[in-house]
Every structure is written in C-alpha cells, then in structure tokens.
Amino acid sequence: MDQQLLVFVTVVEKQNFSRAAETLHMTQPAVSQHIQMLERSVGTKLLNRSNKYVHLNKAGEIVYHHAKEILGLYTKMRNLVDDLTNTATGELSIGASYTFGEYVLPHIIARLREQFPLIKPTITIGNTYEIEELMTNNQIDVGIVEGEIKSKKLHVEDIAEDFMSIIVSGKHPFAMHKDLTLQDLQNETWIVREKGSGTREATDGMFEKFQFSPKDMMEFGSTQIIKESVEAGLGVSLLSHWAIHKELKLEKLAILKIQGFPIIRKFSLVTPSTKFQTKASEVFVTLLKDKEGYNII
Template structure:
C-alpha cells in the first residue's frame, strides 16, 4: 500500500504520469498500474484525466491529504526502528519561521552535520501557521516558530527570546546622538517588512507604543534588502538582533538605544505529541536547547 500511495502522491503533485514516472525511475505503464490498483482497492476513481492534464477529483483530494500524512508516519516509524540498530542517521525535516530559519538555523545545522554526518536535514521556511500545520500533518518532524499559541495535535515548548532593535547606518546622524526623541524617529524614513510578517508586527507595535507613525515608509519583502538599504543610508528600521550580528561586527550597522526598547519576541519549538522520537530528532532538540541557553546567558551579561 505504501508504494501505491507514494506513486499516487507523485502523480498528484506533478499533474502528469510521465513526469511522475521519470522522478520515480519507473515506466509510465507501471505508474498507471499502481494508480489503477489503488483506485480498485478504494472502490472509486481518484483522478480526472484528459490529454492535457491529470487532476485530483474530490475523492482524490481526500486520499492525497491522508496519503501524505500516512507516508510521513511510515517514514518516522522506519527511522525509529533503524535507530534501535544504528547510530543517529536518516532524514530530519525541520521547519522554521523566517528570522530563525534564515539567521539562526544554518549555524545549528552546520553543528549538527559536523557531529552527525549521517543525519540528512532539510529545512522548510514559512510563517507560524504554515509550519504548525506541516508538523501536525507529519510532513515536518519539528518546527521553530514565533510567538506562543496552542494546537491540539502538537507539543509546544518555550525555546528562546529575540530582541528587536532600531538600526541605522554607521554614518547616520542618529548614530552619533546621545538622546533621541519621538520627533527624531517620526521624521525618519522607515524601511519595514510586508504586512503579515512578524517583523512588521513588531514595528507596528513600536509605532503604537511611542504614539507616532512615520511620515515616510518603504515596504520591502526581505530582511536582507532592508539591511542593505539601511547600510546605504536610505532609512532606518527595526530588526531582530539575530539578523544583524554580522553587520554589527563589521561596523556597517549600528543600533540606537531608546527607552522602552528592545522589544522581545518569544520563539517556541513545536513537535508531535508522540511517545517516541528518532535519535536524529533527540540530538537536534538538544542542540536547540544548548543554543537557547547560550543566548540567554549572553543576554544576561
């Protein structure tokens, strides 16, 4: 059954029997046979087919949704059994929200790979809701997300805190001032993330707390572009301290100290509420905890 489901998922996602066959190193007739056998087993057609397309019908959508979850559970089961006989190895599917995934996770993965080269990590970046649903659907082993929330299928634990700081270019007049006023901030061009971003949320919260809204705003969809724009003197911004470590060490960006800042965002780790977990997952959870403890120690100095 697992092979039938694997073939079915490949056809559904590629929308084409030929492409699915090529990906799975099978012949097209063999792929067609698996689909026909699955449809006979379930007693219904799952795909609408024509010369131009292959699409899921209503029954197919139900089977596709559950097939992905079943295959995720099957892979997890295999990993747990393998762990009884071997050292930590296998796939580890990690999800993360943007800031943690882009600026913290790569260092942790490098550490993991150095110590345990047989573990094969993959990373999915998305917003908190997207990552939570993928973990709940067994498509990811664990996730690191912003904020605190509840989910009936997930085990959620506090991981770390992230400071949001105001940044300016090294040559900006504000970087040389001892004091700043709300008027100073309101007159600057602010470069902020798009709506729906956690970083944008923090900026909006800051504007509300200080009771001002910038006269000039530029909205960019990438933290990297915002950093480079601030470096170039286009404007100022509010970003995660995790995201600007390199620029601070190089001296291309500076933070300005303002009463009431930095804002603190909480990050949580989410995983299936299951009695067993793979060695690979146990090891990575330990790496996450060590990083969180180190970050907390650095913040208290």
C-alpha cells in the same frame, strides 16, 4: 496503500506521469496502474488530465492533503522502529522561520553533522504560520519559530532569547544620535515583514505597546531585502540582532539608541505532542538547548 499514495503524491507534485515515473524509477504504465487502483479504492477520479499536465480536482485535493500527512506519519513510524536497534541516523526534517533558519540554524547543523555524520537533515524555511502548518500535517520533525503558535496540539518550548532593535542605514543622520524617541521616527518609512512572520508579529506588537502609528509603511517578504533596503536609505526597520550582526560590524547598518529597546522575544522549539521521537530528533533538540550553540555573534 502507502505505495499508491506515494505514487499519487509524486504525480501531483511533478504534474506529469512521465516525470513521476522517472523520479520513482518506475514505468509510466505502472504509475498509471497505481493511480487507477487508488481511484478505484476511494471511488472517484482524483486527477484532471491534459496532454502534458495533470491537475487535482476537488476530491484529489482532499486525498493529496491527507496523503502527505499519512506518508509523513509512516516515515516517522519507520524511523522510530529503526531507532530501537540503531544509533542516531537517517533523515531529519527541520522547519524554521526566517530569522532562526537563515542566521542561527546553519551553525547548529554544522555541529550536528560533526557529531552525527549519519544524520541527513533537510531544512524548510517559512514564516511561523507555515512552519506550524507543516508540523500539524506531520511534514517536519522539528520546528523553530519566533512567532506565536496557535495550535494546542503541538508542544512549544522556549529555547533562546532574541534581541530586536530599530535599525537605520549607517549613513542615516539619526545613526549617531543618543537621545531619540520613537516619535522622532514618525515621518520615516517603516519597512516590515509580511503578515504571518514572527518579525512582523514583533513589529506590530511594538507599535501597539508604544501606541505608535507610522505614516508610511512598506511590506517585504524577506529579511535580506529589508536589510538591503534599509542600507540603501529607503527607511527604518525592527530586526533581530542575529540578522544584522555582520552589517553592524561593517557599519552598513546602525542600531538606534531609543529608550525601551532592544525588545526581547523568544525562539520556540515546536514538536509533536507525543512521547515518541526519533534519535535524530532527540540529539538535534539536545544541540538546540545547548546555549554554546548560539555564540555566533
């Protein structure tokens, strides 16, 4: 059954029997046979076929969602059994929200590869909501987020502090002021992340805490785009010190000195609520909890 599910998932993601066969190193008739066997097993058709592409029908969407979860669990089971007799090795799937994933995680991975070269990490970057979904569906081994995790089925543990400040272009008139208040920024354009991200959650929390309502706001889906936009003078933003340390050194961005800032939030480690972990996951979590790994600024 696991082979049928693997073939099915591959066909869905490649949207084509020929490409799936090439990926799986199988013949196209063999791929078709696995799909037919799976459809007979569940008692209904799962795919809508056209000349070039295949698409999921409603039943296929259900099977695809659960197949991804089953394959994820199967991989974890196999890795756990392998770990009984082997050292830390194999695949490690990591999910991280943008700030941690883009500005902190690469340094942690470099230390991991130096100490455990047989571990092969893969990284998925997404907002907090997306990382929570991946973990819930057993598609990643470890998650690191800066937003709030809603699910009660996951284990969440704070691992580091993150400092957030309001930033402007290094050429902004406010860059040299030392006695600003948040109300001085009422007429500025605020550039914020999308709903679901930890940075947006922190920004909305800041607005609520200070009872502040900006008159103009733009929403962007990338921290890098926000930094470039602020540097270009399009507006102001609330960002993590991790994300802006290079621009601060080059004086392209400036932190505003406002009472009540920086805001402190937590980076959180997210793992399945189970006592079983692969050795690869264990050594990675140990590195995450080593505070020396965060001395990158």
